[in-house]
Amino acid sequence: MISGLKVIAPASVSNLACGFDTLGMAIDVPSDEIIGKWSDTPGIRILEVTGYKKEIPLSPEKNIAGITAMALLRHLGEEKRGLDLKIHKHIPAGSGLGSSASSATAAAVLINEMLNRPLEKRDLIPFALEGEVTASGSRHGDNIIPALIGGLILIRDIETYDYHRIYTPPGLFMAVLLPDVMISTRSARDILRKEVTLKEMVAQSANLGSFIIGMNLGDLDLISRSMKDHIIEPQRKHLIPYFEEVQQVALSLGALGCSISGAGPAIFALCQEKLKASDIANAMHEVYARHKLDARSFVGSINHEGTIAM
Amino acid sequence: MISGLKVIAPASVSNLACGFDTLGMAIDVPSDEIIGKWSDTPGIRILEVTGYKKEIPLSPEKNIAGITAMALLRHLGEEKRGLDLKIHKHIPAGSGLGSSASSATAAAVLINEMLNRPLEKRDLIPFALEGEVTASGSRHGDNIIPALIGGLILIRDIETYDYHRIYTPPGLFMAVLLPDVMISTRSARDILRKEVTLKEMVAQSANLGSFIIGMNLGDLDLISRSMKDHIIEPQRKHLIPYFEEVQQVALSLGALGCSISGAGPAIFALCQEKLKASDIANAMHEVYARHKLDARSFVGSINHEGTIAM
Secondary structure, eight states: OOSEEEEEEEEEEESTTTOTTTEEEEEEEEEEEEEEEEESSOEEEEEEEEESOTTOOOSTTTSHHHHHHHHHHHHTTOTTOEEEEEEEEOSOTTSSSOHHHHHHHHHHHHHHHHTTOOSOGGGGHHHHHHHHHHHHSOOOOTTHHHHHHOSEEEEEEGGGTEEEEEOOOTTOEEEEEEESOOOOHHHHHHTSOSEEEHHHHHHHHHHHHHHHHHHHHTOHHHHHHHOOOSSSHHHHGGGSTTHHHHHHHHHHTTOSEEEEOTTSSOEEEEESSHHHHHHHHHHHHHHHHHTTOOEEEEEEEBOSSOSEEO | OOSEEEEEEEEEEESTTTOTTTEEEEEEEEEEEEEEEEESSOEEEEEEEEESOTTOOSSTTTSHHHHHHHHHHHHTTOTTOEEEEEEEEOSOTTSSSOHHHHHHHHHHHHHHHHTTOOSOGGGGHHHHHHHHHHHHSOOOOTTHHHHHHOSEEEEEEGGGTEEEEEOOOTTOEEEEEEESOOOOHHHHHHTSOSEEEHHHHHHHHHHHHHHHHHHHHTOHHHHHHHOOOSSSHHHHGGGSTTHHHHHHHHHHTTOSEEEEOTTSSOEEEEESSHHHHHHHHHHHHHHHHHTTOOEEEEEEEBOSSOSEEO
């Protein structure tokens, strides 16, 4: 029995322009940490939350990590245990980078590892999903699955946990700009029209298909042509100041694709080299600086391990 | 200079349940033949059409093969040539099996081969498309490209000839039932509602993505789960007598997927062995026999060569 443990969970970029509610990719910067320690006092206590702690409740019944941990402990017949948690949030909540998902997968992996791994990682999904649904109100898995197992993932049907890893060629990096504006996943979802034209559907699904083929072949041009979003992005971009200018800068500097991560406001740019990703992250940041707006930027490689114990 | 030549063009199954206007697969049965011979008398003459010749005009200005041949000869500066054509249609027009596309690719490859191949096969697409548009009024390429180059093809954007071959595992066969009813591509298209829900789009595109992944991995279960059409099939199936009964029989006998080929009325069932495909074709045919309706059935393997000279 492990008395204390640290677990790290990666951020994730979902949608990826051509895969609304279907595609997600884990990236290694930023990532969350959770530290757990068994205690003699029954119940879960969140001792501290550091980092981007805004809007993160300390009460375990309202905290995503707490909800996930409790659900899993109950499932394993260990609900009488005492557990102290410390959470270090590097992934801001409401960023579009899967912050809720990472909190959930971190807690699920933590409990599983502390109990000497009674479950496979795959079996942790329902518990992590339960935690995330509380936060976002929607149940897609396009952040949960990549955060949990890493890599680029297609969700075919989250209800049956039918998801699939997509091969990615080496050398891909994400440049991410995180504007300092708050968008709730719920409201970003509410503004979407509920119907699309048949023609839009054909174009969008063809792009998703050719994106997968491009990844399989390592055909960067094809990946780039496929990363177009004519449906969701035009409806959400108005929520993000200067989105078009940022996107234009990223693409003109050679990003393979650039769009809104999840419900935003994070803007991602997929790039083929770390140096280029770094230049592009700086240039995107520069757009915000010019307009005297606050933002953070990151450069992350694809995380292939998902949520792991240290 | 070749004085006379025979060219064979395969049929094709398009849409494949999860890829409306995007996916097409060439199959080797049935296939069309066209025989061409240079003549000293300028102009194109269609000397005969045999086989399923119903509704196939002999006038070269109205005949798909004639239109395609003329467009290509003009492009190559050979419009003063005399050409006699004999066409043997094994693919019935209005079947949903790409009959128009095969007529067009057959003529394009014939002219190109008879002139000692001045163009790559890829460069023949615009001329074959021109011929097909005349017939169907729509320009998708999901029959033209598979018929021309063979295999399972995803069309990303036909306007830029952006199409991609999808790997297929060995051992796949198509059982096809062709009911003796006439459906025009135009009317089958007109009945489709012009909008789909966002949720339907997500499910359909996820299925297209996982279909490609399944093909890449040779994961037959995944291919089977992905071959679902909740959008187009429910709107078109009423045009085909006893569609649901035929589909039910095919799936209960182990077909990986079963739906309408293109605009119908052909019903395809993708199967993993030739014997099984043969059993399933018979069982589908049997449904029609029980209801005293005429139909034909075929079993075809995937054609990987496309349209070729013999």
